[in-house]
Amino acid sequence: MNVQNHPVVSREEWLAARQRHLADEKAFTRERDRLSAQRRALPWVKVDKDYRFRGPDGELKLADLFGQHSQLIVYHFMFAKGWEEGCQGCSFLADHFDGADLHLAHHDIALVAVSHAPFAEFQAFKRRMGWAFDWVSSDGSDFNYDFGVCARSEDAAAGKATYNYEKTDSAEEEMPGLSVFYRDEAGAIFHTYSTYARGLDLLVGAYNFHDLTPKGRNEDEIMEWVRHHDRYEGGAKSACCHGE
Structure with a gap:
């Protein structure tokens, strides 16, 4: 999403949009709970x-x-x-x-x-x-x-x-x-x-913070920007390979 050209609306319009999105968030939470219960019910x-x-x-x-x-x-x-x-x-x-x-x-x-x-x-x-x-x-x-x-x-x-x-x-x-x-x-x-x-x-709590922000994860490839935490001024891209 291009944050530079993002729509700007009144507080009332924003609240209406936020409430519509809240309904989707609640549906996602219920679906996540269902999947978690299904996971716990898997055979061993x-x-x-x-x-x-x-x-x-x-x-x-x-x-x-x-x-x-x-x-x-x-x-x-x-x-x-x-x-x-x-x-x-x-x-x-x-x-x-x-x-x-x-x-x-x-x-x-x-x-x-x-x-x-x-x-x-x-x-x-x-x-x-x-x-x-x-x-x-x-x-x-x-x-x-x-x-x-x-x-x-x-x-x-x-x-x-x-x-x-x-x-x-x-x-x-x-x-x-x-x-x-x-x-x-x-x-x-x-x-x-x-x-x-x-x-x-x-398991990656930092990603949950990213997902709340306007730029989101802001990455072209998964974890391409990640460094060891003592090397954020430079270093190579992540060596991990993550698919879907």
Whole structure:
């Protein structure tokens, strides 16, 4: 939208237009509530595979990532072996974690980032970003492959990789995503939900602020303007690939 030539009206005309739009906003809120209820009603899959991770105190099982909670949100953070810094888009999203983490922990939810790189390789970057949230490595495990965020190099090169529940020739070896798990009182773990691409928008609180403003997100490509938060005077475009 061209904000320079935007229509300007009287307060009465503005109020009438705003009330019409409010009706659409309320319909959207009700639809979002319906989709959220539908999401919670999805069937679950029991997780029997023995996934192993590496954290600050050594090896961890998937059950360990829950801590004392029954619900676990895993953010699949794009940081591959040999990288010196994480994906800019994932970093933009992760900047929202620490503020939410305390509230989540007090409502029976653990939030953990998981990356494919060896644990030691992303510690300097985590310190640089000033983050405190839990972040572990799945190096040597099939976890990232099984939950749809890593592709074998030969599959990615041949355009046979799957991302966001469909085969695509644009998938890379490392992609972003989020997975949710539940642990029952007997200790059984279930995979309840995963989302990718634009499904991750809900986690980016800054975008919700953008959407309230006249210029909106003001981007030609998704996250093209995003930088690591200590490099906003320059730097490359986001490395994340997000489709619809």
